[in-house]
Amino acid sequence: MEGLKPSEIHWVVNHYIGVSGGYLGDFSYASHREFYSNYCDLDVDVDAFAENTTRKKFAAILSASKPSAQAAILIGVARRFPPGSEMQRSTAAYQKLVGLAKRCRQVAAVEGGEPRITSDLVQRALAEATTLLNTHGPASAIDRLHTALHGYLRTACRAASLDLSGAPSDPRIVYYFKVLRQQHPGFEAPIAQQAAMKNILNSAATLLEQLDPIRNRATLAHANEELLSHDEALLVINLVRSLMQYFDAKLQLE
Known part of the structure; x- marks a missing residue:
């Protein structure tokens, strides 16, 4: 599936949401845990990811998600961190974020499993x-x-x-x-x-x-x-x- 590239995940984390003093935006442990259900309509088990910081957990969850879930997370980020809420969240950056979400939605709908008859x-x-x-x-x-x-x-x-x-x-x-x-x-x-x-x-x-x-x-x-x-x-x-x-x-x- 045509999901997010590592460089795009890095941009979302470090350049759109932003990291300061090791913290991801203004997320606390509690608000990050609630983010996926409140903003993305996703059921994510945050504790299933062993990373020890919110920044690392968020990046790991985004990386491990299917493209459709990645799109939902990006839209959630756009809702949680709208344009103008911080200097780096410009209108152009917001449009890039929404564009990435749109691309993640436009993926192959039929899974490409391995057929039983093969060579x-x-x-x-x-x-x-x-x-x-x-x-x-x-x-x-x-x-x-x-x-x-x-x-x-x-x-x-x-x-x-x-x-x-x-x-x-x-x-x-x-x-x-x-x-x-x-x-x-x-x-x-x-x-x-x-x-x-x-x-x-x-x-x-x-x-x-x-x-x-x-x-x-x-x-x-x-x-x-x-x-x-x-x-x-x-x-x-x-x-x-x-x-x-x-x-x-x-x-x-x-």
């Missing part, structure tokens, strides 16, 4: 995609997520010994996607709203056909001058992760 290539590509998402943003992660999905679907076909004799010389993602749907026993059982679900999966195949041009022309996989924007890149990541999770659930190999 060394899939595991490595997924790990690198997560690292790139966390450190460089969603547009940088698409190339590796594309590789992970391609490798996953190919591995799933081979693991089930499906007929790939009609494969083109360079099978793409959508080819393996269609083979699995047509041949794998996990798709044989009737389901509710079967016609509607068939249409949804047909539409998903159409979407997957666009992954190759997106990867090749709008990511850092090649020397592209125009990259996919943040929101569109997150949409692609969420779609790919959702489909991978769906297939992993359907392909019940014994």
Whole structure:
């Protein structure tokens, strides 16, 4: 997830809230303990963090939190320490703080767990995609997520010994996607709203056909001058992760 960088946490602690004589802003132990429920709507066990100062505890909690919780904490900081309450809390600094919170909210909604059907290539590509998402943003992660999905679907076909004799010389993602749907026993059982679900999966195949041009022309996989924007890149990541999770659930190999 694309949460706060260590340098950004340092800025929030030392340059926005401010530290004087080892104290974090005007926090006492009690007011810091109450801060998360009163200002952030979060249930945080402050005592679970072993750091021995409020400054260190706050930084550790912010660092350990998921991006959505980081956003809530930053908004809580903005409420607790509004612009103008101290010299360093200027309007520009406040806007930067709110901007960081907004960015933390705009993260991949679908978790990138490890699939049950996997290979060394899939595991490595997924790990690198997560690292790139966390450190460089969603547009940088698409190339590796594309590789992970391609490798996953190919591995799933081979693991089930499906007929790939009609494969083109360079099978793409959508080819393996269609083979699995047509041949794998996990798709044989009737389901509710079967016609509607068939249409949804047909539409998903159409979407997957666009992954190759997106990867090749709008990511850092090649020397592209125009990259996919943040929101569109997150949409692609969420779609790919959702489909991978769906297939992993359907392909019940014994």
